[in-house]
Amino acid sequence: MEFLNTSHSGFLVAMSCLVALVAGFTGLSLTRDLAEKPMFQKKASIALASVALGGGIWAMHFVAMLGLQLPILFYYDAAITLVSALSAILLVGAALIILHFANRTPVIITLAGGIVGAGILAMHYIGMAGLELCRAVFSVSGVAFSSFVAVGLCIAAFWIAYGQRTNRNILLGTLCFAIAVCAVHFLAMTGTNFVAVPSLAEFGPVMSNETLALGVIFFSFVIFGTCLWVSVTYLVVAPSAQPEAATEPSHASRSEPRSAPEAVVGLQIPCERDGSKVFIRSADVLFVRADGHYTQVYTADEHLFCAWPITDATKRLITVGFMQTHRSYLVNPDRVVRFERTKDKGRCIFGGADLPPAPVSRSKLKIIQNALASQVGAVRAG
Known part of the structure; x- marks a missing residue:
């Protein structure tokens, strides 16, 4: 089996990491203060956050794949590529539903982080299965190490972001999420080789790199635009917080005013x-x-x-x-x-x-x- 020589565009690798960072910030910010929102708005925010986080995983992967340079012409199966995007969005959505509709215990936060880690892995390997005219050959060590990193970093990201819902923790959780997405892709790619395949699999319509680029650019534009919209909420000065210490119940009669x-x-x-x-x-x-x-x-x-x-x-x-x-x-x-x-x-x-x-x-x-x-x-x- 003869492996193909590969190289990567440094610019697109950097852009893929930026997309992961922006997607993480957007998704985790959309789920702030949901307990104080009406049910419809809460569900809508979770849906948007799922698209931002899951779609960001997909966009990061394929921005990086656009930077993959092989000595042969290759395409993508459009149906498998769509499945890879939907799998990431659905798994992230399941994690957010668990976080916001169940009692947020340590077990729930860990479970949600693990589900998101599984979503990153599913998206990566389903997306790689969509290659046409070439095939990815994975190493056992690469799959095992990338899986460990994905689950571990996603659990850390959700523990940080949901342990205390402060702006600082959301930013730190964003960083962990972005590192998890990028680490899975590039660690997995380090142990991946490619071989030429003489014919198309014809599972779905064939999509060229140019067509994929248009889709990725559009989705990245949506994520960046949403990020700018969400960022405005961080500039609004929050009202002064209520005092932390609990006051004693009043023992005065109803005709007397309360002390505070x-x-x-x-x-x-x-x-x-x-x-x-x-x-x-x-x-x-x-x-x-x-x-x-x-x-x-x-x-x-x-x-x-x-x-x-x-x-x-x-x-x-x-x-x-x-x-x-x-x-x-x-x-x-x-x-x-x-x-x-x-x-x-x-x-x-x-x-x-x-x-x-x-x-x-x-x-x-x-x-x-x-x-x-x-x-x-x-x-x-x-």
């Missing part, structure tokens, strides 16, 4: 009403109830869907005086009109016949009863 009314009034809770996003003042909220991975926000007149999971709602609302009466309930003590205790359980009653009570679990009964004792009427039943 600005904090309660100032926090806005993102909710959905008739498909539109609205912000509800925390002071107007009676209680918040867990609803799967999301929450329901109850005011005196209505209850609304909120994309915050109960864990996020707890972190934010405890700082402005809410109390967790149950693992699934957060209560605004200023809006409780009566506390009832039945044996080893209790419940908080609110004004309004249509408002359900908020249960108080046994472990929190004494704390909630003492906190509300001087503020509302307490009734012991049974």
Whole structure:
């Protein structure tokens, strides 16, 4: 078997690395702050991020392949090339869905990173199978090493980017993602040789390097344009953060003002009403109830869907005086009109016949009863 001599264009190699970097930044930035967005916008952002990350993997590969120089004329099978792009997008999409619709535990983050690493590998080797008039011959060591690097670096990228959703971590995660994509391609290519094949496989339409270049240029333009659009969000000055330390629940009577009314009034809770996003003042909220991975926000007149999971709602609302009466309930003590205790359980009653009570679990009964004792009427039943 006679192997063909190969060389690469340094300019296109550099451009392929830049495409991977921009795609990673765009995709990871599109998934920022999704917990605060309506469901449709959340799904749309995940879909766009999947296309940016998965399509970026594909674009990086074929920009680098355009720089591959062989002593023979070769083409690409258009159908296999399309499958390689779709496989990367679908696997990245599966990883993002797991990250944003399941409880984000260490196992989930590791699983998502592993899936993206598998997406990079699938895209590379399916894309290489689309070569016409020549065939890639892979080495076992090259496949094994590139697979190890792909999965390891992608897991690291997602641990960094999703461990803490800060701008700094997103940028570091972007760098890890880009290194993973580039390392897989070039490490795999280091152990790859090419042999001439006399005839076309004819699985799908034949595509020349020129046609492929047009497609890659168009998709890269879309990724770079989206990157510029996303970059604007980093220039917007974020409002001052809420204080980290939790304040103690108020023990004052309802006729007395709270010690920090600005904090309660100032926090806005993102909710959905008739498909539109609205912000509800925390002071107007009676209680918040867990609803799967999301929450329901109850005011005196209505209850609304909120994309915050109960864990996020707890972190934010405890700082402005809410109390967790149950693992699934957060209560605004200023809006409780009566506390009832039945044996080893209790419940908080609110004004309004249509408002359900908020249960108080046994472990929190004494704390909630003492906190509300001087503020509302307490009734012991049974």
